[in-house]
Amino acid sequence: MFKYLLVCIILIFSLAGLAFSGDTNIRVVDKPDTEVANDFYVGNRAPLTPSPLIKLPVGAIEPAGWVRRQLELQADGFHGHLTEISQFLKKEGNAWLSPAGEGDHGWEEPAYWLKGFSNCGYILSDERMIKESKIWIEAALASQKEDGWFGPDKGRKGAATGLQGREDLWPNMIMLFCLQDYYDFTGGKDKRVIELMTKYMKYLMTVPEDRFLVGYWPKMRGGDLLYSVYWLYNRTGDKFLLELAEKVHHHTAEWEKDVINWHNVNMSQGFGEAGTFYMQSKNPSHLQAAERNWQKIRDMYGQVPGGMFGGDENCRPGYTGPRQAIETCGMVEMMLSHETLLTISGDVKWADRCEDVAFNSLPAAFTADLKALHYLTAPNMILCDRNNKSPGLQNGGPMLLFDPHDHRCCQHNTGHGWPYYAEHLWLATAGNGLAAALYASSKVTAKVGDGTEVTINEETLYPFDEKISMTITTGKPVRFPLYLRVPGWCKNPELTINKKSLKVNGSGSYIEINRQWSDGDKIQLNLAMKISLRTWKKNQNSVSVDRGPLTYSLKIGEKYVREGGTDDWPAWEIHPTTPWNYGLVLNENKPASSFRVVRNDWPDDNQPFKADAAPIELRAKAKRIPAWQKDHLGLVGKLQLSPAKSSEPTENVTLIPMGCARLRISSFPTIGSGPGAHQWKQPPKIIPATASHCWEADTVAALSDKVLPRSSNDQSIQRMTWWPHKGTAEWVQYDFEKPQKISSAAVYWFDDMGGGGCRIPISWRLLYKEGNIWKEVSNAGSYGVEKDKFNSVRFNPVQTSALRLEVQLQQDFSGGILEWSVDTE
Ligand SMILES: [Zn+2]
Numbered sequence: 001m002f003k004y005l006l007v008c009i010i011l012i013f014s015l016a017g018l019a020f021s022g023d024t025n026i027r028v029v030d031k032p033d034t035e036v037a038n039d040f041y042v043g044n045r046a047p048l049t050p051s052p053l054i055k056l057p058v059g060a061i062e063p064a065g066w067v068r069r070q071l072e073l074q075a076d077g078f079h080g081h082l083t084e085i086s087q088f089l090k091k092e093g094n095a096w097l098s099p100a101g102e103g104d105h106g107w108e109e110p111a112y113w114l115k116g117f118s119n120c121g122y123i124l125s126d127e128r129m130i131k132e133s134k135i136w137i138e139a140a141l142a143s144q145k146e147d148g149w150f151g152p153d154k155g156r157k158g159a160a161t162g163l164q165g166r167e168d169l170w171p172n173m174i175m176l177f178c179l180q181d182y183y184d185f186t187g188g189k190d191k192r193v194i195e196l197m198t199k200y201m202k203y204l205m206t207v208p209e210d211r212f213l214v215g216y217w218p219k220m221r222g223g224d225l226l227y228s229v230y231w232l233y234n235r236t237g238d239k240f241l242l243e244l245a246e247k248v249h250h251h252t253a254e255w256e257k258d259v260i261n262w263h264n265v266n267m268s269q270g271f272g273e274a275g276t277f278y279m280q281s282k283n284p285s286h287l288q289a290a291e292r293n294w295q296k297i298r299d300m301y302g303q304v305p306g307g308m309f310g311g312d313e314n315c316r317p318g319y320t321g322p323r324q325a326i327e328t329c330g331m332v333e334m335m336l337s338h339e340t341l342l343t344i345s346g347d348v349k350w351a352d353r354c355e356d357v358a359f360n361s362l363p364a365a366f367t368a369d370l371k372a373l374h375y376l377t378a379p380n381m382i383l384c385d386r387n388n389k390s391p392g393l394q395n396g397g398p399m400l401l402f403d404p405h406d407h408r409c410c411q412h413n414t415g416h417g418w419p420y421y422a423e424h425l426w427l428a429t430a431g432n433g434l435a436a437a438l439y440a441s442s443k444v445t446a447k448v449g450d451g452t453e454v455t456i457n458e459e460t461l462y463p464f465d466e467k468i469s470m471t472i473t474t475g476k477p478v479r480f481p482l483y484l485r486v487p488g489w490c491k492n493p494e495l496t497i498n499k500k501s502l503k504v505n506g507s508g509s510y511i512e513i514n515r516q517w518s519d520g521d522k523i524q525l526n527l528a529m530k531i532s533l534r535t536w537k538k539n540q541n542s543v544s545v546d547r548g549p550l551t552y553s554l555k556i557g558e559k560y561v562r563e564g565g566t567d568d569w570p571a572w573e574i575h576p577t578t579p580w581n582y583g584l585v586l587n588e589n590k591p592a593s594s595f596r597v598v599r600n601d602w603p604d605d606n607q608p609f610k611a612d613a614a615p616i617e618l619r620a621k622a623k624r625i626p627a628w629q630k631d632h633l634g635l636v637g638k639l640q641l642s643p644a645k646s647s648e649p650t651e652n653v654t655l656i657p658m659g660c661a662r663l664r665i666s667s668f669p670t671i672g673s674g675p676g677a678h679q680w681k682q683p684p685k686i687i688p689a690t691a692s693h694c695w696e697a698d699t700v701a702a703l704s705d706k707v708l709p710r711s712s713n714d715q716s717i718q719r720m721t722w723w724p725h726k727g728t729a730e731w732v733q734y735d736f737e738k739p740q741k742i743s744s745a746a747v748y749w750f751d752d753m754g755g756g757g758c759r760i761p762i763s764w765r766l767l768y769k770e771g772n773i774w775k776e777v778s779n780a781g782s783y784g785v786e787k788d789k790f791n792s793v794r795f796n797p798v799q800t801s802a803l804r805l806e807v808q809l810q811q812d813f814s815g816g817i818l819e820w821s822v823d824t825e
Contacts, residue, residue, distance in 0.1 A: 023515050023516055024497070024513065024514070024515040025512075025513075025514040025515065026495075026502070026504075026511060026512065026513050026514075027511075027512045027514075028486075028504060028505070028506035028509050028510070028511060028512070029483075029509060029510050029512050030346070030347070030348075030509050030510070031052040031053075031345070031346025031347060031348075031510065032052045032053065032346060032429040032430045032431060032433060032435065032481070032483055032510070032512070033052075033430060033431055034049075034050035034051070034052050034346075034430040034431075035430070035431070036430060036431045036432070037050060037051075037430055037431075038051070038054055038428050038429065038430055038431070038432055039432055039447075039451070040428065040432065040446070040447035040448075040451065041054045041055075041056060041057070041428040041446075041447075042054070042234050042235060043234065043428075043430070044230070044234055044279055045233060045234045045237055047242075047280070048230065048233070048234070048279045048280055049278065049279045049282055049344075050430060051343060051344075051430060052343075052345070052346030052429065052430050053342060053343045053346050053427040053428070053429055053430075053435055053437065054343065054427060054428040054429070054430075055343060055423065055424065055427060055428075056423070056426060056427065056428055056444070056446055057184040057185075057187065057188075058119065058122045058123065058181055058184045058185045058423060059122060059123070059185065060426070060444060060445055060446055061123075061422060061423060061425050061426050061442055061443070061444050062123075062442060062443045062444075062445075063123065063422040063425060063440060063441070063442045064440075064441035064442055064443065064459075065440060065441030065442075065459075065460070065461070065606065066440070066441075066461075066606055066607065066608050066609075067418070067421065067422050067425070067440040067441070067442065068124075068422075068441075068606075069605070069606040069607050070363075070370070070418045070607075071120050071123055071124055071418055071419065071422060072124065073369060073370035073607065074116075074120050074370050074415060074418055074419075075120055075121070075124055075126055075129060076369075076370070076371075077366075077369060077370030077371045077404075078370065078371055078372060078373065078404035078411070078569060079113070079116060079117065079120070079370070079411075079414070079415040080117065080120065080129065081569075082113055082117070082411070082412065082415075083132065085404055085405060085569055086109065086113070086405075086411065086412065087105070088105060088106075088107075088109035088110065088113075088408070088412065089109065089110055089113060089412075090105065093105060094106045094110065095107075095151075095152035095153070095154065096110040096111070096136065096139060096140065096143075096151060096152060096175075097135070097136070097139040098139075098143070099139075099142050099143055100143075100153065101143050101145075101149075101150075101151055101152045101153025101154070102153065102154060103152070103154075106152050107152065107168075107171050108170060108171045108174060108217075108409070108412075108413075109408065109409075109412045110136060110412075111171050111172075111174035111175040111177075111178060112174055112409065112412035112413040112415075113412040113413075113415060114133060114136050114137075114175070114178045115174055115177050115178050115181070115413075115415065115416045116413070116414065116415020116416035116417070116418075116419055117129060117132070117133060117415055118130075118133035118136075118137070118178055118181060118182060118185075119181055119415075119416060119419035119420065119423065120415060120418070120419045121133055122181070122185045122419075123419055123422055123423070133182070136178075137178065137179065137182050140175050140178070140179065140196075141179075141192050141193070141196055144196050144199060144200070147203055147206075148199040148200050148201075148202055148203025148204075148206075149167075149200070149203055150172065150175075150196060150200055151171060151172050151175055152168075152171065167207060167211065167212075168215060168218060169204075169212075169213055169215075169218045169222075169225060170215070170217040170218040170221060172200075173218075173221060173222075173224040173225045173228065174224070176197065176200075176224075176225070176228040177224070177228070179193045179196065179197065180193070180197075180228065180231055188235075194232070194235060194236060197228070197232045198232065198236060198238065201229060201232060201238075201240075201241060201244055202240070204244055204247075204248075205240060205243070205244055205247070209247075209251070212247065212251050213225075213248065213251035213252060217266075219251070219252060219253050220252075220253050220260075220261050220263070220266040220269070220270050221252075221266065221269050221270060222248050222249070222251060222252030222253070222270075222273065223252060223255070223269065223270055223272065223273030223276050224269065225248050225252075226245055226248045226249055226252065226273065226276050226277060227276055227340065229241050229244050229245045229248060230245060230276070230279060230280075233245070242280060245277070245280055246280070249273075249277045249280075252270075252273055253266075253270060253273075255270050255271060255272075255273040255274050255289065255293060256273070256274035256277070256285070256286055256289045257289075258293070258296075259271065259293050259296050259297055262311070262314050262315040262316075263311070263313065263314050264309070264311025264312070264313065264314065264315065264326055264327050264329075264330040265327055265329045265330050265333055265409070267293075267297060267309075267311065267315075267330070268329075268330045268331075268333035268334040268337060269333040269336075269337060271290060271293040271294055271297065271337065272290035272293070272294075272337045272340065272341050273290075274286040274287070274289040274290060275287050275289070275290035275340075275341050275344055275345070276340065276344065278290075278344065279344060287344070287345060290341055294353075297309050297315075300315070300320065301315045301320055301324070303320065303536045303537075303538040303539050304321070304322040304324075304379045304536065304539065304544075304666075304667055305322075305360060305379050305534065305544040305546070305551040305658065305666050305667060306326075306356070306357070306360045306361040306379045306551065306658055306666065307334070307353060307356030307357035307360055307361055308326040308330060308331060308334060308357060308361050309324075309326060310322075310324025310325065310326065310378070311324070311326055311327070311330060312324055312325040312326070312327070312376050312378075312393040312394045312395055312399070313327065313394045313395045314394055316394060316715070316716065317715075317716045318716030318717065319394070319716070320538065320539070321380075321539050321540075321638055321639055321667075322378060322379040322380040322536075322539060322542065322639065322666065322667035323378050323379075323380045323381065323392070323635050323636050323638065323639075324378060324393070325376035325377055325378035325381070325393055325399075326361065326376065326377060326378070327375060327376060327409075327410060328362075328365040328373055328374070328375060328376075328377065328407070328410035328413075328414045329409050329410045329413045329414060331357050331361050331362050331365060331377075331414070331417065332362070332413060332414050332416055332417035332420075333413075334357050335354050335357050335358055335362070335417055335420065335421060336416065336420055338350045338351070338353045338354035338357070339354055339420060339421075339424045342354065342424070342427075342437060343424075343427065348485050348486070348487065348488065348508050348509060348510065349488060349508065351437050351438055351485055351487070352487050352488050352489070352508075352549070354421070354424075354438065355438060355463065355487070355549045356549065356551075358417070358421055358438075359463050359549055359550055359657070359658075359659050360549075360550065360551045360657070360658040360659050360666075361377060361658070361659070362417055362418075362659070363609035363659035363660070364377050364609070364658065364659055364660075364661060364662050364664065365377045365410075365414065366402075366414075367402050367560075367572060367662075368607055368609055368610040368613075369607075371404060371569065371570075372402035372403055372404045372565070372569075372570070372571060372572055373402060373403075373404065373407060373410060373411060373414060374399065374400050374401060374402050374403065374407060375395065375399040375400075375406075375407040375410050376393055376395065376399045376400060378393075379544075379553075379658070379664065379666040379667055380636045380639075380664065380665050380666060380667055381400070381635075381636060381663060381664060382556065382576055382580045382630060382635075382636045382663055382664075382665070383400075383574070383575060383576060383630065383634050383635075383636075383663070384400040384401065384402065384572075384573060384574040384662060384663065385400065385401065385563075385573040385574075385575065385634060386398035386400075386401040386563050386564075386571075386573055387633070387634055388633070388696070389633045389634060389635055390633075390696070390697045390698075390699070391697055391698060391699060391702075391718040391719070392631065392633045392635040392718070393635070394697070395697075396696040396697045397696070401563060401564075401571055401572070401573060402571060402572040402573075402574065402662075403563075403564065403565060403571035403572075404565065404569045404571065405564075405565055405566075405569065405571065406571070421438065422440075422442075424437055424438055425437065425438045425439070425440050425442045425444070425458075426442065426444040426446070426456075428446060429481065429483055431480075431481055432447075432448055432449050432450075432480055432481075433448060433449075433480045433481035433482060433483060433512075433514075434446055434448055434454075434456065434480065434481075434482055434483070435482075435483035435484075435485065435510065436456075436458065436468075436470070436482075436483065436484050436485060437485055438485075439458070439460060439462040439463070439468055439485070439527075440458070440460065440462060441458060441459050441460055441461075442458050443455060443456070443457050443458070444456050444458075448478060448480035449478040449479050449480035450478060450479075452474060452475065452476060452478040453474075453475070454472055454473065454474040454478060454480075454517065455472070455473040455474075456470050456471070456472055456473075456482075457470065457471045457473065458470050459471075461602065461615065462527070463548060463549045463550050464550075464602075464608055464615040464616050464657075465615075465616075466526055466527050466528055466529050466548070467524065467525075467526055468524070468525040468526075468527065469522065469523070469524050469525075470522070470523040470524075470525075471520065471521070471522050471523075472517050472518070472519065472520070472521040472522075472523075473519055473520075474517060474518065474519050475519070476519075477516050477517065477518045477519075478516065478517055479514070479515065479516040479517070480514070480517065481512050481513065481514040482512070482513045482514075482517070482523075483510040483511070483512050483513075484510060484511045484513070484523075484525055485510055486504065486506045486507055486508065486509055486510065486511060486527070487507070487508070487527065487548075487549060488507055488508035489507070489529075489530075489532075489546070489548060489549065490507055490527045490528060490529070490548070491505075491507050491528070491530070492504075492505070492528050493506065493507075493511070493525060493526060493527050493528065494524075494525070494526040494528070495511060495513075495523070495524070495525055495526075496522075496523065496524040496525075496526075497513065497521070497522070497523055498521055498522055499522075511525075527548065529547050529548030529549075529550075530547065530548075530592070531545065531546070531547045531592040531595050531597075531618070532545075532546050532547075532592060533545055533546070533586075533591050533592065534546065536667055539639060539667060540639040540640055540641045540642055540669070541641060541642040541643070541670070542639050542642055542667040542668055542669055542670075543584065543586075543591075543642070543667070543668050543670055544666055544667055544668070545584075545595065545618065545620075545655060545668075547597070547616075547618070550616075550657045550658070550659075551657070551658045551666055552618050552655035552656065552657060552658065552666070553655060553656060553657070553658045553660075553661040553664035553665060553666040554580060554582060554622075554653060554654075554655060554661075554664065554665040554666075554668070555578075555611060555614075555617070555653070555654040555655060555656045555661065556576045556577075556578055556580050556611075556661065556663040556664065556665070557576060557577030557578035558574050558575075558576070558577070558611050558662060558663050559574065559575045559576075559577045560572045560573070560574055561573040561574070561575055574662050574663055576663050579624060580636070580663070580665055581624055581625050581626070581628040581629065581637075582622035582623065582624055582625070582651075582653055582665070582668070583622060583623055583624075583625050583642065583643075583644050583646060583668060583669035583670055583671040584620055584621070584622050584668045584669070584670050584671065585620075585621040585622055585623055585650055585670075585671045586670055586671075594620060594621065595618045595619065595620050595655070596618065596619040596620075597616065597617075597618060598616070598617045598618070598619055599615065599616055600613075600614065600615050600616065600617065601615070602615050603615065608657075608660065609657075609659045609660050610660055611656060611660050611661055611662065611663075613660070614656040614657055614660040616656075616657065617654050617655060617656050618654070618655040618656075619652060619653075619654060619655075620652075620653050620654075620655055621650050621651070621652060621653070622650070622651055622653045622668075622671070623646040623648045623649065623650055623651065623671045624646065624648040624651070625644055625646050625648075625669060625671075625680050626646075626648065626680075627680040627681060627682045627683075628640070628669070628680055629683065631683060632686045632699075632701045633699070633701070636665070637683055638683075639667065639669060640669070640678065640680050640681060641678045642669045642670040642672070642678070643669075643670045643671060643672020643673075643676060643677045643678065644669045644670070644671060644672065644677060644678050644679075644680050645671075645672065645673065645677040645678065645679050645680070646671050646680075684704065684705060684706035685704075686701045686704050686705060687703070687704040687734045687735075687736065687822075688734070688735045688736075688737070689701070689703050689704065689720075689732060689733060689734050689735070690732070690733050690735065691720065691722070691730070691731065691732040691733070692722065692725075692730040692731045692732075693722050693725055693730060694720055694721070694722070695721045695722070695723040695724070695816075698718065698719050698720050698721045698723070698816065699718055699719075699720060700720050700732060701718070702717070702718040702719045702720045702817070702818065702819070703720055703732060703734075703817060703819065703820040704734070704819075704820065704821070705717075705718065705819070706819075707819070708748075708819065709748050709818040709819060711787075711788045712748070712749055712750060712751040712760070712787040712788050712818070713750075713751060713752050713753065713754070713755075714818060715752070717818065719750050719816050719817065719818050720732060720750075720816055720817050720818075721750060721758055721814060721815065721816030721817075722809065722814050722815055722816060723757065723758060723814045723816065724757070724814060725809065725814055726757070726809060726811075726812055726813055726814050727809050727810065727811040727812055727813065728809055729806065729807070729808050729809070730806075730807055730809060730815070731804050731805060731806045731807070732804070732805050732817065732820065733802055733803065733804040733805070734802060734803045734804075734820075734822065735801065735802050736800075736801055736802065736803075736824070738801070739799055739800060739801045740799070740800065740801075740822075740824040741797055741798070741799050741824065742768070742797065742798055742800065742803060742822050742823065742824055743794060743795060743796070743797040743798075743823060744792060744793065744794045744795070744822070744823045745766060745792070745793055745803070745805075745820065745821065745822045745823070746790040746791060746792040746793070746820070746821050746822075747764070747790065747791050747805065747817055747819070747820045747821075748789070748790050748791070748817065748818045748819040748820075749761070749785065749786075749787060749791070749815070749816070749817060749818070750815070750816035750817055750818050751787050751815075757813055757814050758813065758814050758815050758816050759809075759810050759813040759814075759815055760785045760786075760787055760810075760815065761785060761807040761808055761809050761810065761815045762785070762807075762808045762809070762810055763783065763785070763807070763808050764783050764785070764805060764806060764807040764808070765777075765780070765783055765805075765806050766780065766783075766793065766795065766803060766804070766805055766806075767803070767804040767805075767806060768798045768800035768802065768803050768804070769800050769801055769802040769803075769804070770798075770800065774804060777795035777796065777798055778795060778796045779795055779796045780793050780794070780795040781793050781794050781795070790819075790821070803822060805817075805820060
């Protein structure tokens with residue numbers, strides 16, 4: 001803290017002598033001063049911590065440029081037409097549309113969808129979307145029961161949570177956001193929202209402690225409910241709400257203590273919960289807990305570019321490289337958490353982190369026309385086909401296929417990513433000012449200073465360009481503080497006000513300009529972007545290339561292949577048409593000088609997030625690494641240690657912003673020579689195998705992947721199991737490319753006693769194929785069934801094209817194999 005103050009004081013002094021008239025005070029500050037509240041917008045009410053930054057009502061910000069384009073594409077895309085696509089939004093039988101809360105469907109999906117859909121409609125003033133939203137809002141408002149409950153009410157059982165007879169508070173948490181946004185959109189006129197929320201919150205006070213926030217999702221995501229309790233308190237001042245907030249925090253998973261759960265969406269949504277509670281507790285450790293969790297997640301699973309982490313449903317020990325992916329829901333929830341923490345703390349880092357996800361990860365989760373999405377996106381991914389990638393990615397099924405008809409939660413939920421982003425471009429500040437929080441072309445109209453309404457028109461191609469211009473329109477001169485965020489990566493911003501320029505030294509803070517602003521005043525902010533490299537020591541010394549807020553990926557040729565869907569809403573695979581297995585050749589002493597910036601024309605359609613329309617590119621030198629190949633699942637091969645050797649020729653390659661690249665390498669190996677460089681090893685050759693049955697999340701490729709287990713209960717490596725078959729006779733089989741002479745084999749059993757339903761089998765034996773007949777090997781030693789070791793068996797040599805391992809599973813248990821090695825000659 002002391003160090004920070006010192007820096008600030010020095011900065012203030014260094015600015016004090018600048019040639020601005022006495023009217024203009026410019027300072028570098030870590031957040032807006034909260035001494036004086038904002039008189040025009042609803043911030044925190046005492047005793048909550050004063051709000052440094054306050055979200056403006058929907059409609060105050062009109063995004064332009066590429067942000068507006070994302071919203072228009074979303075409105076025209078799958079999300080804006082999801083009622084025509086998704087079975088979960090069918091109106092007939094939808095419990096969210098029934099006054100009684102009855103129906104055969106209607107859980108989180110309609111609320112998820114409405115959150116993004118309605119906000120997108122409000123921002124674009126899209127009549128069709130506003131009208132459709134109103135149907136669902138009205139139904140939610142009409143669904144409130146005498147006791148205060150609202151929404152689906154099938155005996156208050158969670159439709160998908162198994163909360164028999166207990167309140168599933170989760171879907172209602174989402175609908176509360178929809179209602180709040182709608183209320184804002186009406187300019188605070190539709191008081192039914194306040195009435196419904198108050199009555200509902202009173203009902204929540206009556207729910208017994210042992211039934212409150214129970215169930216997996218509600219407990220993990222209670223922070224969302226907490227946010228809504230404060231939202232209402234700030235508008236009504238009802239004291240019971242502070243009591244309810246304590247209750248909600250008390251029953252939410254204990255994110256204040258640690259990263260309490262490793263499901264990617266829960267993490268993205270929940271990691272900052274204690275930061276929300278901090279507004280009431282005023283305990284700095286609660287705000288710090290959000291930062292601690294953020295750091296821990298990145299430290300363990302986020303040693304990759306793109307602002308997210310590897311949680312391809314859940315984070316898994318051993319799966320920490322850049323080919324691990326994140327759910328699209330995870331991205332938008334992480335953005336919203338960052339936006340919320342920004343308004344609570346005022347700290348610039350949350351805006352930087354939000355931009356990181358928004359620019360580098362989110363665009364690649366959708367096709368560029370926003371007509372399709374996929375479930376999982378990774379920093380390194382070289383093929384988006386429909387084939388199962390589990391267990392390389394945890395989730396089985398076509399998770400990488402761009403399909404508007406699939407990916408249930410993401411399909412509905414991801415619509416709030418861009419609208420909420422647009423709604424946080426500008427924020428009102430304590431002291432009746434305005435803050436440019438996230439930079440994008442936009443127009444903001446808000447009350448400032450003495451209550452005068454001003455409009456600021458912001459023009460920029462940021463993050464594809466460094467220059468940001470602002471023009472102020474005001475009916476009369478008005479004094480107010482304007483805060484310009486200086487991202488942490490920008491060391492030398494340049495500020496010009498009405499042609500007077502100065503250099504500022506305020507990286508990771510705000511430039512506060514307090515003066516009497518007049519109509520036509522102009523501001524130019526230049527956020528100098530420098531190329532820099534990050535080295536991921538925990539991921540084999542791979543490197544990522546950044547320039548300003550953008551991270552760059554190898555440009556890989558993308559071929560779209562139609563794979564199902566409908567003619568109106570097709571689904572797509574994306575296949576690579578150019579090589580991707582490059583390591584970067586860097587200038588050792590000055591790595592940043594290894595790249596040349598190339599600017600391209602701005603795309604006519606205003607959509608910059610396309611591989612062939614990137615407005616900015618980098619040129620680099622690289623060599624191919626022939627042994628780096630796609631694995632048997634179609635995933636990019638795991639990284640090996642850099643620097644890596646390559647005797648291939650040096651080539652010129654193009655890098656494009658990660659957000660433009662749906663096929664991408666953004667954590668690169670580096671090329672080296674001499675004793676410090678490593679030879680890239682060929683991956684083990686997988687023996688083709690089949691099984692009587694293999695659980696969809698497991699793989700027969702595990703049998704011969706040469707990954708040695710640490711124990712029979714090693715959950716960090718891929719495996720083959722017969723789950724959920726229990727007590728049956730089963731088999732696995734190797735089919736050799738040509739006949740092999742075999743005289744021994746060894747098997748490492750999977751056994752997850754304590755946590756799962758797999759055990760070592762009762763017995764097993766080996767058979768080989770002679771002609772079309774299976775014969776047991778002869779003179780076999782004992783067929784061992786011991787845990788935590790290879791069970792080896794020798795037998796009279798056989799010459800065969802196929803070897804089969806037959807097992808008898810224990811009664812009531814399934815079983816599996818971690819590794820099955822055979823000695824072939
Ligand atoms: Zn999802």
